Amino acid sequence: MLMKSTFFLAAGALMLGLCSISCNQTPAMTTEQKALDSLFTSIFPKGEPGGAILVKRGDQIIFDKGYGLETLPDGRPIDGDSFFNIASCSKTFTAAAVMNLASEGLVDIEKNVNYYFPEYTDPVWNGIKVRHLLSHTSGIPDLRSRLLSKEQRINGDEDLSVEYLKDLKELRFEPGTAYEYLNPSFVLLGKLIERVTGRVFMDYMRDSVFVPCGMKQTLYFDRNHQDLIPRMTHAYEYADVEDMPEERTASSPTAEKKNWYEYDFGEETFFATRPDGGIYSSTHEMACWDLPKISNLISKQITVSGSPYSDYQNRPDTWYGYGLFIEPHCVYHTGDNGGYKALNAYYPEQDVHLIILANRADWDRYGIKTKAEIILGLRP
Secondary structure: OOOHHHHOOOOOOOOOOHHHOOHHHOOOOOHHHHHHHHHHHHHOOOOOEOEEEEEEEOOEEEEEEEEOEOOOOOOOEOOOOOEEEOHHHHHHHHHHHHHHHHHOOOOOOOOEHHHHOOOOOOHHHHHOEHHHHHOOOOOOOOOHHHHOOHHHHHHOOHHHHHHHHHHOOOOOOOOOOOOOOOHHHHHHHHHHHHHHHOOOHHHHHHHHHHHHHOOOOOEEOOOOOHHHOOOEOOOEEEEEHHHOOOOOOOEOOOOOOEEEEEOOEOOEOOOOOOOOOOEEEOHHHHOOOOHHHOHHHOOOOEEOOOOOOOOOOOOOOOEEOOOOEEOOOOEEEEEEEOOEEEEEEEEOOOOEEEEEEEOEOOOOHHHHHHHHHHHOOOOO
8 A cells, every 4th residue: 555645745835827927917828728718618608607627737737717606696706716516526535535544554445344334234234345435336225315305315414324324234236346326435434534533524634635735725515614615606507587496596697598596505415415525625726636646546446337327427438446437548536516517637648637616517527528638639
């Protein structure tokens, strides 16, 4: 196993790149930058929810720009310091923390989960290893929709998300043999981190993951302390004016007669759970996260392609490692939580990091990813 320093980039000042230069000193955009700007202008119009995009090549930030508004109807314009819920991109950080604890001898990913959770007494747990939780190959079914009301799921926390596991009697498939994307498995990994460290999950992640790599303001959602999130965006969905849900408060109708309504905490189920999707961060903070250094996560564990159990990122030549999707030319994770939509991708051969954080979900993430890759010369 690699030592702790292998996983986390030392803290350092983040250069804001070309887009931080004052207007009268800004050089003309390159052809590459113009093409990226045109691409993202087309999907994130002015006056609507939008997104922040950052591209880093080596140590240099080559594109850093925001589009749209942090909040509606007339919030601050989005930029690289706007904070978004990065949703399931949070899983990469949880996985990195587990692997870091493995390097310290506090976790053995080959041990059965019930070694750390002896209250899980049914024999079904005897074959489920920690690495199966990390790679979405546990076979554990997601029974939350069946067992919990909509109100419980909207207001649910980590305890409620995994409560059904203590009574688990059967699996969807034999552990390690198939891929099924499962949020409760990463919630359970968060609880594992707490058990082996004796610390609150959020505190451990702040002190051992975020701050050491320079992500000094990144934090987890807390329904009781949302005021702690700097430059907090809200996420939105829209309906045609005539189709607006009665319970929603209409705001900022556009020329296209789209009526936006907030869609994050209070509307989306299990928004408040954290190890599986609760991080709030910005593109400037995310650029400090040194993906090349977390090589133990980039290990093909299971093919996603053709899985009969899950359609999430199920496309040709796609694998899952530990908290990361793996394609022939890149490693990445995606995030979807309410109206938030995110992409965190790294291209090892070109040493390029692409980050897209958005507070609207009505855009073709994989299509945009592909177009950005073509512009940046990242496609084989």
